[in-house]
Amino acid sequence: MGETFSGxxxxxxxxxxxxxxxxxxxxxxxxxxxxxxAPFVLWVNAPGRS
Ligand SMILES: [Zn+2]
Incomplete structure (x- = not known):
């Protein structure tokens, strides 16, 4: 992906x-x-810390 997301x-x-x-x-x-x-929720699964 090359992009970092935070939240x-x-x-x-x-x-x-x-x-x-x-x-x-x-x-x-x-x-x-x-x-x-909201009418729906978008979600993603990301790898945990190792
Ligand atoms: Zn649900």
Whole structure:
């Protein structure tokens, strides 16, 4: 990818940074819609730290 992405949770307790992903998708279940306040959520899986 060559690009680094960063983000974190709403309260700021968790921060993350990644530059590789191995899976991605979206969900429109009632939990994801309620949690995000959006009609669907996009997500990615990134490798953990080794
Ligand atoms: Zn969901």
């Amino acid at each position: 974190g949770c709403f309260c700021g307790a968790v921060r993350f940074e990644f530059s590789e992903i191995f899976d991605a998708g979206y969900c429109h279940c009632s939990i994801c819609r309620r949690f995000s306040g």
